[in-house]
Amino acid sequence: NAGVTQTPKFRVLKTGQSMTLLCAQDMNHEYMYWYRQDPGMGLRLIHYSVGEGTTAKGEVPDGYNVSRLKKQNFLLGLESAAPSQTSVYFCASSDQGSGSPLHFGNGTRLTVT
Amino acid sequence: AQSVSQHNHHVILSEAASLELGCNYSYGGTVNLFWYVQYPGQHLQLLLKYFSGDPLVKGIKGFEAEFIKSKFSFNLRKPSVQWSDTAEYFCAVNAGDMRFGAGTRLTVKP
Numbered sequence: 001n002a003g004v005t006q007t008p009k010f011r012v013l014k015t016g017q018s019m020t021l022l023c024a025q026d027m028n029h030e031y032m033y034w035y036r037q038d039p040g041m042g043l044r045l046i047h048y049s050v051g052e053g054t055t056a057k058g059e060v061p062d063g064y065n066v067s068r069l070k071k072q073n074f075l076l077g078l079e080s081a082a083p084s085q086t087s088v089y090f091c092a093s094s095d096q097g098s099g100s101p102l103h104f105g106n107g108t109r110l111t112v113t
Numbered sequence: 114a115q116s117v118s119q120h121n122h123h124v125i126l127s128e129a130a131s132l133e134l135g136c137n138y139s140y141g142g143t144v145n146l147f148w149y150v151q152y153p154g155q156h157l158q159l160l161l162k163y164f165s166g167d168p169l170v171k172g173i174k175g176f177e178a179e180f181i182k183s184k185f186s187f188n189l190r191k192p193s194v195q196w197s198d199t200a201e202y203f204c205a206v207n208a209g210d211m212r213f214g215a216g217t218r219l220t221v222k223p
Contacts, residue, residue, distance in 0.1 A: 033211065040122070042203055042215040043157070058210060059114070090156060092211075099145050099164050102211055104156040 002026050006091050006105035013081045013112045021076040021108050023091030031094045032074035033058075033102065034066060036087040043090065049074055081112045115140035115206045119214035126194050127222050134189040134217050136204030146187040147205040148178055151216075157203060163187065174198070196223045 004025045013019055023032065030051050035043040035058075045058030049068040063085060065077045074093075078085060089108045094100035120135040138144065145164050149157040161172025168180040178189045187204060199221045204214040 035213075040215060042117075042119075043213040045210060045212060048210050056210075059212070092157075094211075099207070101147060101159040101162055102149075102157070104158075106156050 004091055004093055004103050004105035006089075006108050008108060009106065010109050011111070013078075013110065015082060015112060017081050018077070018079050019081065019110075020078075021089055021091075021110075023074045023076070023093075023105060024072055025074075025091075025093040025103070026072065027093060027095065027103065028071070029093035029095045029103070030071075031096070031100070032068065033092045033094075034064070034074065034076045035090045035092065036060065036085075037090060037107075038087050046076065046089075081110075083112045086110060086112045114210075115144060115208045115212050117204050117206050117212055117214035119202075119204055119217050121217045122215070123218045123220070125220045125222065128196055129193050130221075132189070132191040132194050132198075132219070134202055134204075134219070136187045136189065136214060137185050138187065138204075138206045139185065140206060140208050142208055145207045146178075146180060147207065147211075148172065148176070148187075148189050149203045149205060149213075151201045151203065153200070160189070160202070194219070194221050196221045 033048040034046040047066040052071040091105040092102035118137045147162045148160040163170045171177045201216045
């Protein structure tokens with residue numbers, strides 16, 4: 001059971017560079033989420049999607065874009081990376097709305113220098 | 114949008130001590146409540162959840178939580194902690210999207 005798979009696991013970027021984080025789930029879940037985790041701040045929601053072709057902003061969307069072209073994939077893009085985006089990024093999915101727990105990927109550690 | 118507050122940032126206990134971690138949320142409507150645990154170097158895993166019914170819910174590994182609607186609280190408890198409970202604990206509220214508290218780091222001394 002793969003569950004939720006994130007790639008890459010680690011990445012170092014220079015300020016101004018761009019990159020895309022990929023999240024794939026094989027559970028046929030409708031909902032997918034991107035969070036960032038920073039010390040002392042818990043997980044903060046960046047963007048989420050309630051189904052294929054839909055996206056919505058979370059708590060901290062600035063500087064990020066997302067796309068959900070296929071139900072199983074949820075991409076997080078950084079167009080121009082900044083040091084403030086150094087963080088651990090987690091993708092998660094759930095099969096329904098507010099009543100369903102999240103299934104998390106293993107995270108991507110991103111450092112922006 | 115809903116928000117979640119966890120009052121304890123770091124809790125240090127000895128094995129066999131009792132645990133209670135506080136969680137309060139702000140949202141006027143119906144919410145679903147969760148506690149997740151993150152062991153060092155791992156991703157978050159579900160401990161327990163509350164949707165409706167009995168406000169005292171039991172989860173895995175001997176954890177339980179009580180929903181007190183009038184206090185907007187969902188505190189996590191365990192009667193006797195073990196060294197293996199050392200982890201970070203996150204309260205979460207879902208009223209359309211899942212929002213997390215800042216987390217409480219629990220250290221259990223052997």
